Amino acid sequence: GCFWCVETDFENAPGVVDVISGYSGGRRKNPTYENYSTGGHREVALIEYDPREITYAGIVEWLIKHCDPTNPRGQFNDNGKQYSPAIYYADAEQKKTAERVIKAIDEMKVYSRKIRVAIEPRDQFWPAEEYHQDYHHKNSIKYRWFRHQSGRDAFVTRHWGNRAHQLELPGSRPESASGGASNMQELYREWASYKKPSEEELKETLTPLQFRVTQKDGTENAGANPYNKNKKPGIYVDILSGAPLFSSTDKFESGTGWPSFVRPISPLAITTKMDNSNFFLGPRIEVRSRFGDNHLGHVFSDGPRNRGGKRFCMNSAAMRFIPKEDMKKEGYGDFLQFVVEGDGTK
Structure with missing residues (x-):
């Protein structure tokens, strides 16, 4: 499809470091926006990703979930044809992987029609003109209107809901990305049975700021929060359920005024969903605690490239910090393995 939208969607994928809009698949050399289609090219996106966070299968799954396949x-x-969906493979193994993912999603019966995404050998990639790169940032209002009236987001939500932002097929994430899926499930077992209190009880338990942030999807003031500058080793847990969310090892100074992390301790700790609540800010990816179902903040694709490219921008009011020296005493000894001394920049 339109590479503006493909670029935006992949920037929100876990483990994706960079996305470049361009042209490929045709005969003409050095194509431009004015002649690429007559030369047989498609609008495509070149994706740089961290194989420790996402696999080639995960890239294919993300594409299928964010277009009309x-x-x-x-x-x-x-x-x-220049807008038709396609997957390009570099070798026979990638081709088999693409075919396997498509077959698996077809068998899920999410769509009423069969998936018809072309699978073709990878050809030379030609970067698009500079004004096309990061178009959603350079022309945000025009882009948001274009995307809204196209019906893309409505189509994705109708078929996938919040699952559009989750990698759920086997092999889409390397096992190391979550420290071993079965091991992580065991670590989080005690929080799986957490029952969220009623709103009336929460008003009694939480401070007004904590309630506004976690229950009403609010945002605390930048800078004036306790964990933005915190550099002590330890973990950050959900303010209600107590489930571990982030480690100081993955914290970095973003300059935004809010505590920022490159990744959660485990994907099991959080859920994500599309947030279209603010027209001027545009579509964002909301981050919520999985077991407490509390609003935590948002995830963006402007984090450190050498650490996966993500910035989990969190509200201090939604979390509680547990220093490393207190973790065992408070029952988080099993999570000491995720805490490394330092300020999180190493």
Whole structure:
């Protein structure tokens, strides 16, 4: 589809470091926006990703979930082969992987029609003009209107809901990304049975700021919060359930005024969903605690590139910090393995 939208969607994928819009698949050399389609090219995206966070299978799954994979003649308002969905593979193993992922999603019966995404050998990639790169940032209002009226987000939400922002197929994430899936599930077992109190009880338990942030999706003031400058080793847990969310090892100074992390301790600790509540800020990815179902903040794709490229921008009011020296005493001894001394920049 339109590479503006493909670029935006992949910037929100876990482990994706960089996305470049461009052209590929055709005959013409050095194509431009004015002639790429007549030269047989598609609008494509070149994706740089961290294999410790996401696999090639995960990249394919993310693509299928964020387009209309049943339409081989274009995407939404854009018609023609130049907008048709395609996956390019570098070798036979990647081809088999793409076919396996498509078959698995077809068997899930999410779509009423069969998936018809082309799987083709990887060809030379030609970067698009500079004004196309990061178009959603450079022309945010125009982009948001274009995307809204295309029906893309409505289509994705109708078929996947919040699952669009989760990698759920086997092999889409390397086992090391979560420290071993079965091991992590065991570590989080005690929080799986947590029952969230009623709103009336929460008003009694939480401070007004904590209630506004966690229950009403609010945002605390930048800078004036206790964990923004915190550099002590330890973990940050959900203010209600107590489930571990982030480690000081993954914390970094973002300059935003809010505590920022490159990743959660485990994907099991959080859930994500599309947030379209603010037209001027545009679509964002909200982050919530999985077991407490509390609003934590948002995740962006402007984090340190050498550490995965993500910035989990959190509210201090949604978390409680447990210093490393107190973790065992407070029942978090099993999570000491995720805490490394230092300020999180190493």
